[in-house]
Every structure is written in structure tokens, then in C-alpha cells.
Amino acid sequence: MSYRVVKGEDFSHLLERDVAFLLCIGNTRTAEIQGITVAGESPELIKFTPPADAELLYYGHCKSIPFPPATPDGKPTPALITYTALRLLGTPLFVVDSGLMVKPKIPYYSINAPVGNNIAEGKAMELEAAVEAFEYAKILGREFSKRFEVLMIGESIPAGTTTAGAVLKAMGVEAKVSSSMPENPVEVKRQVIEKAVSRINSSDPLEILAEVGDPVLLAVTGIALGSRKPVILAGGTQMAAASQVIRAIDEAKEIHIATTVYVAEDSTADIAEIAATDVIASDPGLGESVKPGLRAYAEGFVKEGVGAGGATLLAYKNGFTKEMFLKEIEKDYEIIVEQAKK
Numbered sequence: 001m002s003y004r005v006v007k008g009e010d011f012s013h014l015l016e017r018d019v020a021f022l023l024c025i026g027n028t029r030t031a032e033i034q035g036i037t038v039a040g041e042s043p044e045l046i047k048f049t050p051p052a053d054a055e056l057l058y059y060g061h062c063k064s065i066p067f068p069p070a071t072p073d074g075k076p077t078p079a080l081i082t083y084t085a086l087r088l089l090g091t092p093l094f095v096v097d098s099g100l101m102v103k104p105k106i107p108y109y110s111i112n113a114p115v116g117n118n119i120a121e122g123k124a125m126e127l128e129a130a131v132e133a134f135e136y137a138k139i140l141g142r143e144f145s146k147r148f149e150v151l152m153i154g155e156s157i158p159a160g161t162t163t164a165g166a167v168l169k170a171m172g173v174e175a176k177v178s179s180s181m182p183e184n185p186v187e188v189k190r191q192v193i194e195k196a197v198s199r200i201n202s203s204d205p206l207e208i209l210a211e212v213g214d215p216v217l218l219a220v221t222g223i224a225l226g227s228r229k230p231v232i233l234a235g236g237t238q239m240a241a242a243s244q245v246i247r248a249i250d251e252a253k254e255i256h257i258a259t260t261v262y263v264a265e266d267s268t269a270d271i272a273e274i275a276a277t278d279v280i281a282s283d284p285g286l287g288e289s290v291k292p293g294l295r296a297y298a299e300g301f302v303k304e305g306v307g308a309g310g311a312t313l314l315a316y317k318n319g320f321t322k323e324m325f326l327k328e329i330e331k332d333y334e335i336i337v338e339q340a341k342k
Contacts, residue, residue, distance in 0.1 A: 001283070002322040003313055006264050006271065008278030011256040014230050015317040020092045020148040021082075021234075022140075023057065023307060024155050024219040025050035026099035028116030028124070031159035035188050045069075050156040051104035053079040053306050054095045057086060060336060063105040067340055075301045076293055076337050078308035081284055082154065083336070084329045085311035089318055092148070096140065096223070098133075098157075099125075099215025111136035111222070113215035116157075119166055119196040123211055130210035130218055137222025145227040152258070152314065153223055154234040154307020157216040162189045164241035166196045166212035171205070171244050173274050186268060205248045213241075221245045230254045234310025236263035236271060236303065243276040258282065258310035262303035282312040285326040291333050 003012065030036065031046050049069040052062040056079045062068055069077040086093055095106060099113035113133035116124045125133075144151055157163075168174070196212040209218050220242045224231040233239035236259050246253050257279045263271055264281035271279055287298030297303065315325050 002316045003280055003282035006279040006281050007275060010280065011232070011278050012280060012313060012317050014150050014232065014256070015314050017149040019150045019152055019314065020094060020144055021086060021307065021311070022094050022096060022144065022151060022153045022223060023054055024096045024098040024153060024216045024223070025054050025104070026097070026113060026116065026157050026214065026216040026219070027101045028157060028159050028163055028214040029118040030116065030120065030162055030192065030214070032118060033120060033159070033188065033192060036159050036162055036192070046158045047101040049077070049158050050100060051102050053077055053156040054104045054108070055106055056080070056336070057083050057093055057306070058106045060332070061340065064102060068336055075296045076333065078302055078305040079156070080332060080336060081308040081329055082306045082311040084325070084332045085315040087332070088315060088320065088328060091314065094144070096219055098219035109140060111140065111219055113218060116163065116214040119163055119212045120192045124163065124213050125210045125215065125218070127207060127210045131206060133215060134206060134218050134222040137219045138226030141223035141226025142228065144223070145229040148229065150230050150232060151223065151227050152232045152234050152307065152310050153220050154310060155216050155220060155238055156306050157214055160214060160216060160238045161236070162192055163212065163214040164217065164238040165189055166193045167208055167217060167241045168244060168274055169193055169197045170200045170208045170212055171248065173244055205245045209245065217242055217245070224255055225250055225253060230256070232310055233257045234307035235259060235305070236309070237269055237274060240271050240275040244274070247276040256280070258313045260284065260304045260309035260312065262297055262300070263309070266303065280313060282309050282316060283322060284308070284312045284329065285322040286329070289326060289330060291330055293337065294329065294333060
């Protein structure tokens with residue numbers, strides 16, 4: 001099966017409509033905590049991961065760094081999967097600067113969000129700046145939904161599962177979040193989350209985001225709440241956190257989550273339990289790939305990001321079989337990853 005319903009109803013028919021893909025990219029200094037993320041080949045390169053992911057989607061290569069973002073041992077960014085789907089389908093792509101340390105070398109929208117601070121040390125964002133960015137994001141959502149029938153929102157922010165875990169816990173949801181590593185650094189994350197959440201003295205969703213969240217969560221929730229059309233949150237446990245915030249503000253908002261089977265089958269997390277809406281998991285078939293770097297996804301590395309699960313589902317609902325899509329991913333892998341490093 002190329003995809004399956006993990007929770008709730010099958011919403012995949014929505015992807016047969018006119019869809020726009022929005023990528024929210026930003027940074028949190030929580031990523032600087034040792035051992036918390038491998039979303040970059042080295043700690044120095046982590047801040048370049050979000051802009052490089054966005055550049056790859058537009059150009060098929062990166063401009064801010066010489067090679068595509070990867071784990072320290074060379075597992076490629078999930079942006080590769082999303083790039084393949086958007087290339088095949090010609091889906092409109094829009095990037096939103098949601099608190100970046102390094103600006104991408106592409107055209108993009110901005111919601112004037114600050115870079116997120118290390119939530120283990122203090123407030124993620126000042127409330128006034130967070131509220132302003134949130135309102136700007138709502139305007140973007142409203143305007144995009146005037147033109148498109150469905151908005152699909154992806155994200156790229158290193159350490160985003162940790163800040164998502166803190167938001168979930170602050171909202172009373174047990175923070176079982178996924179990781180880009182097969183050995184989920186559960187204890188490191190738990191310590192950070194516990195320390196951050198101990199400061200919470202409010203049940204207001206925006207105050208929670210400002211205290212222990214990150215600017216990308218702020219952008220995703222704002223765009224979704226501003227949209228007048230259905231929204232598909234393309235991602236893993238970060239989007240589960242976004243769904244909880246959205247539901248707390250507007251219980252009737254039509255939102256859904258599209259993720260990968262790698263997140264849905266992660267034994268250290270439970271997206272069905274923590275999501276506040278329907279969840280579909282798509283299978284890009286990387287476990288059957290001839291490329292070791294791609295097979296690593298099925299072995300527990302990376303798992304999701306840059307809207308990969310949603311983009312895969314989009315490809316399947318628009319005429320591509322799992323076998324066809326995998327061949328196209330491998331073709332792009334050869335050009336973008338293998339040839340680039342020669």
C-alpha cells in the first residue's frame with residue numbers, strides 16, 4: 001500500500017484539487033544543544049539547513065552551502081523527496097521566512113519572526129514579536145487561500161521536534177515526539193522539555209508558543225488559521241503540535257496531517273495519539289531503493305521533514321505509483337547528491 005490512514009478519515013481526495021505547497025523555514029537555538037539533532041553535517045552547518053532545503057526545492061541544488069543538507073554520515077535531506085514530487089507535478093511552491101539565521105538565495109515571504117531562543121535557557125520569543133509574526137502568518141494564509149483550493153504546509157527547522165514536544169506537554173499532551181536519528185535522544189529531549197515547561201504559567205496557546213515553541217510552529221499555525229480553505233500539515237510530530245495549537249484556537253478549522261510511514265512506525269513516538277486531527281502516512285518506498293543513502297530512511301534515519309510525507313501523498317494522488325515515484329527519487333538522488341559530491 002502506498003499510503004494508509006493512521007487516524008481518523010481518509011482526506012487524500014483533497015489532493016486532487018488545486019494545491020499550493022508552502023514551506024516554513026526557521027531556526028531555534030535549541031538546536032545548539034549537543035546531541036539533540038543531526039539535521040546538518042556539523043553543528044556549524046545546522047543553521048544553513050533550512051535555507052538550503054528551500055533552495056533545493058527551487059533549483060534542484062543548494063546555493064547557501066555547496067552540497068545538499070545531510071546527516072553527519074551523509075543521509076540526504078528529505079527535501080530531495082519533496083523536490084521530486086514538486087518537479088513531477090509542477091505544484092506551486094512558496095517559501096516563508098519564519099525566523100531564519102541565514103536568508104535563502106531565493107524569492108520568499110517573511111512574517112518578521114525572530115530566531116527562536118534555546119528553550120532550555122529561557123523564553124523562545126518575546127510575546128509581542130510572536131503575536132506580530134502570528135498575525136502576519138494569518139494574513140498569508142488568508143491571501144493564499146483566495147487563489148488555491150488546498151494549502152499544504154511543510155517545515156524545516158533543526159531541533160523542531162524538541163520544541164514541538166515542549167508545546168505538546170505545555171498543552172497537556174504527553175510529549176512523545178520523533179527524531180531524525182534511529183536512536184531517539186529521548187532523555188536529552190525530556191530534560192530540555194521538562195526545564196522549559198516548568199516556566200509555563202498560562203494556558204493561552206500563543207503564550208505557550210512564545211515561551212517554549214519556535215518561530216516555524218508560529219508560522220504554520222498562523223497560516224493554517226488564516227486559510228479559508230482546507231489545510232494539510234505535511235510533517236511528523238511537529239505538525240501534531242501545530243494541530244493541537246490550531247484546535248485550541250479554532251476547534252472547527254479544517255486541518256489534516258500527512259506524514260511518512262517512517263514517523264508512523266516510530267516506536268519512540270506516537271503521532272496518532274498526539275495529533276488533534278486525521279493522519280495519513282505515505283510510503284515513498286525507500287526501503288526498496290538501490291541507494292544506501294535512501295534505504296537509510298527505512299532504517300530509522302531522518303524519517304520526515306520539508307513536507308516529504310505530504311509531497312509523496314500528493315504524487316500518489318496525481319497518477320504516480322510507488323515504483324514510479326521511487327525511480328524518480330533515485331534519479332534525482334544521482335544528480336543532486338552523488339554527482340554533486342564528485
